Amino acid sequence: MSNFLLLAKQKGMAELVTTVCATGGGAFKFENEFRQQVNMKLAKFDELDTLIKGILFAEVQNPTECYFYENARDIMKSEKRAFDFSKPYPFILVNVGSGVSILAVYGPDNFKRVSGTSLGGGTFLGLCCLLTGCNSFEEAIQLATKGDNRKVDKLVRDIYGGDYDRFGLTGDLVASSFGQMHIKDKRSSVSREDLANATLVTITNNIGSIARMCALNEKMDKVVFVGNFLRVNPISMKLLAYAMEFWSNGTLKALFLEHEGYFGALGCLLQFNGEIAAALNETAETTTTSSPSSSSSSQSKAEPTNTSQAAETVSNAMNSTTTTPTSNNVNNSDS
Ligand SMILES: Nc1ncnc2c1ncn2[C@@H]1O[C@H](COP(=O)(O)OP(=O)(O)O)[C@@H](O)[C@H]1O
Numbered sequence: 531m532s533n534f535l536l537l538a539k540q541k542g543m544a545e546l547v548t549t550v551c552a553t554g555g556g557a558f559k560f561e562n563e564f565r566q567q568v569n570m571k572l573a574k575f576d577e578l579d580t581l582i583k584g585i586l587f588a589e590v591q592n593p594t595e596c597y598f599y600e601n602a603r604d605i606m607k608s609e610k611r612a613f614d615f616s617k618p619y620p621f622i623l624v625n626v627g628s629g630v631s632i633l634a635v636y637g638p639d640n641f642k643r644v645s646g647t648s649l650g651g652g653t654f655l656g657l658c659c660l661l662t663g664c665n666s667f668e669e670a671i672q673l674a675t676k677g678d679n680r681k682v683d684k685l686v687r688d689i690y691g692g693d694y695d696r697f698g699l700t701g702d703l704v705a706s707s708f709g710q711m712h713i714k715d716k717r718s719s720v721s722r723e724d725l726a727n728a729t730l731v732t733i734t735n736n737i738g739s740i741a742r743m744c745a746l747n748e749k750m751d752k753v754v755f756v757g758n759f760l761r762v763n764p765i766s767m768k769l770l771a772y773a774m775e776f777w778s779n780g781t782l783k784a785l786f787l788e789h790e791g792y793f794g795a796l797g798c799l800l801q802f803n804g805e806i807a808a809a810l811n812e813t814a815e816t817t818t819t820s821s822p823s824s825s826s827s828s829q830s831k832a833e834p835t836n837t838s839q840a841a842e843t844v845s846n847a848m849n850s851t852t853t854t855p856t857s858n859n860v861n862n863s864d865s
């Protein structure tokens with residue numbers, strides 16, 4: 531946030547815009563700093579409302595936004611395929627940010643937060659930094675890509691010598707995450723890569739397990755995973771796809787979205803422009819003499835004048851970035 535405020539000061543943003551759309555905890559936490567340091571007002575929107583609005587908008591604009599993994603049961607062979615998400619409801623939405631929020635979505639304005647866990651993307655990054663000495667999410671993922679969790683975790687076969695057939699637990703399932711690390715020799719033989727991989731697998735499996743229970747409780751068969759934790763992170767997406775398929779005997783489908791961490795920001799912008807458009811329509815209906823564009827200038831110096839114009843702008847921006855962002859830039863965080 532301090533970087534954004536510095537940039538806003540250096541570039542004189544306050545002279546161009548008076549209002550910045552914001553969502554997530556940061557919209558509340560940094561409101562005073564925005565006002566005091568750069569004289570900008572925040573238009574704040576709830577992170578879960580904007581998340582859903584952003585997803586629904588992106589799905590309509592981009593026919594290949596949504597995908598799943600074909601052959602999910604074979605992680606080495608599973609492959610990304612487009613999924614038709616044009617009839618989305620109902621679905622479970624799992625937002626893996628710093629922490630995890632799980633929602634049951636019944637319609638565009640009809641959802642409830644059914645669960646959550648504090649073991650999320652922030653936990654992966656924090657533990658990984660502690661265990662491996664890495665300094666960024668990208669580094670953590672790179673390490674994890676080269677590591678092997680089986681040297682760190684205790685598998686069913688380490689306990690049973692093979693499968694635990696009676697309950698369908700195959701020998702290669704993780705029985706206990708980090709379950710070998712109490713043994714000194716094992717500890718000294720694991721690499722940073724193995725530790726990063728085991729951390730990623732631990733956090734991902736836990737999220738998958740809670741998401742599956744939510745889907746069962748809500749009697750829903752589509753589970754959509756979003757959030758920046760999934761950015762440049764096919765290991766977790768393939769694992770989640772495997773977990774949904776395996777534990778549900780093929781009845782649950784894990785779905786993913788190309789713009790995984792951007793929906794809050796997108797929904798925020800749409801909601802802001804929707805409010806302006808509504809206000810403008812009201813003004814146009816009641817005041818036939820004054821021009822709508824003049825009334826908008828009292829709110830912001832640089833606001834689009836109607837919803838479709840705003841939607842077009844957002845849509846153009848999306849069309850130019852339809853691939854998953856892979857840059858090592860600062861976090862694309864909503865907060
Ligand atoms: N460049 C990055 N820097 C920091 N964290 C990142 C980055 N890219 C992905 N992440 C992951 O995304 C998580 C934050 O997800 P995000 O959807 O932005 O949620 P939040 O709104 O809580 O910031 C981090 O905890 C981390 O696991």
Ligand SMILES: CC(C)(COP(=O)(O)O)[C@@H](O)C(=O)NCCC(=O)O
Pocket residue numbers: 554555625626627628629630631645646647648865
């Ligand atoms: C508080 C939050 C909604 C904030 O969202 P985030 O910035 O992590 O995306 C989220 O971190 C969360 O739901 N945490 C889990 C809390 C719990 O249910 O235990």
